[in-house]
Amino acid sequence: MESKRVWKSAVIGYGGAYNMGKEHASQMMKAGFEFAAVCDLDIARAEQAGQDFPGIRTFTDVAELLAQDDLDLITVITPHNTHADLAKRILESGKHCIVEKPMCIRVEDADALVRLAEQKQLMLSVYHNRRWDGWFLTLQDLIRKGVLGDIFHVEMFFGSYQRPRDWWRSDKRLSGGAFYDWGAHYIDWLLRTVPGPVRSVRGYVQNRIWHESTNEDHIDCILSFENGAFAHVQQSSIARLGKAARRFLGTKGAVLDNGEGHLTLQTEENGVQIESKIPYMPSQTMAYYSNIADHLMNGADLEVKPEQTRRVIAVLETTGTSAAAGQELPVPFE
Structure with missing residues (x-):
């Protein structure tokens, strides 16, 4: 009997404000993902993530995180002006991507990300959890x-x-x-x-x-x-x-x-x-990440579509x- 596929997730940005890195990681795990890695430019924050989730991989270089072939999904939790570039790099690395709201700052960047996700046949979504x-x-x-x-x-x-x-x-x-x-x-x-x-x-x-x-x-x-x-x-x-x-x-x-x-x-x-x-x-x-898991693992319809969030x-x-x-x-x- 074939073993069930393990979907691995990570976050970029584990900053202290609102403990959002920890919150995203916890919701990922509850939804059925294996939380596997964190990247934060601040060494202290990366080390804190390792203490919060023993056994995960921690990085301070985005390129090193993106080089991890076994990661399926990466969520961006960083200042707004970095969202577009990081999402682009994630998609180009062949991984599904979630971006904390707002999606980005400029609509031209939003359109470019929508096109890239379509070209790569990857999921792109934005954390509009407040719909629930x-x-x-x-x-x-x-x-x-x-x-x-x-x-x-x-x-x-x-x-x-x-x-x-x-x-x-x-x-x-x-x-x-x-x-x-x-x-x-x-x-x-x-x-x-x-x-x-x-x-x-x-x-x-x-x-x-x-x-x-x-x-x-x-x-x-x-x-x-x-x-x-x-x-x-x-x-x-x-x-x-x-x-x-x-x-x-x-x-x-x-x-x-x-x-x-x-x-x-x-x-x-x-x-x-x-x-x-x-x-x-x-x-x-838990509705947002539950839908993400259902979409990726079971083919359910994606609730927060990138075309919707570029309108925002x-x-x-x-x-x-x-x-x-x-x-x-x-x-x-x-």
């Missing part, structure tokens, strides 16, 4: 059931009044800008909720308070869709007052979400306005170019 957050699963369930009708207006807000931390994520050259962190999740949620192509984006950027940081202080991204829907996504580090985190207006109902464990739903029945609180469905923290990058990048140009712009290759 409880609030979003609950919203999608309501939409599937037709409770909201057609979504025609969306508002999203994230931020506060807070000085940015002194780290690479506050450096626009490395991060791509403030919108490229949580903004990647918000735009992914939006594009999964409103169907069809984006017609245009109008970006507005303000730099008023935190001049020691090269990231933007305040960003407004206004999107119009081909189907007539409209969305406003706002991020701020200078908002002394916040507002609802998420609001979705549909032709049959509307939803408000403030991260309080439930969605507030407004609908109408027999001419009577009804308000109800819909508890979040449980978040599925196109919106993020166009927000900045639109702000610089002072006008509404089409989204590249939408």
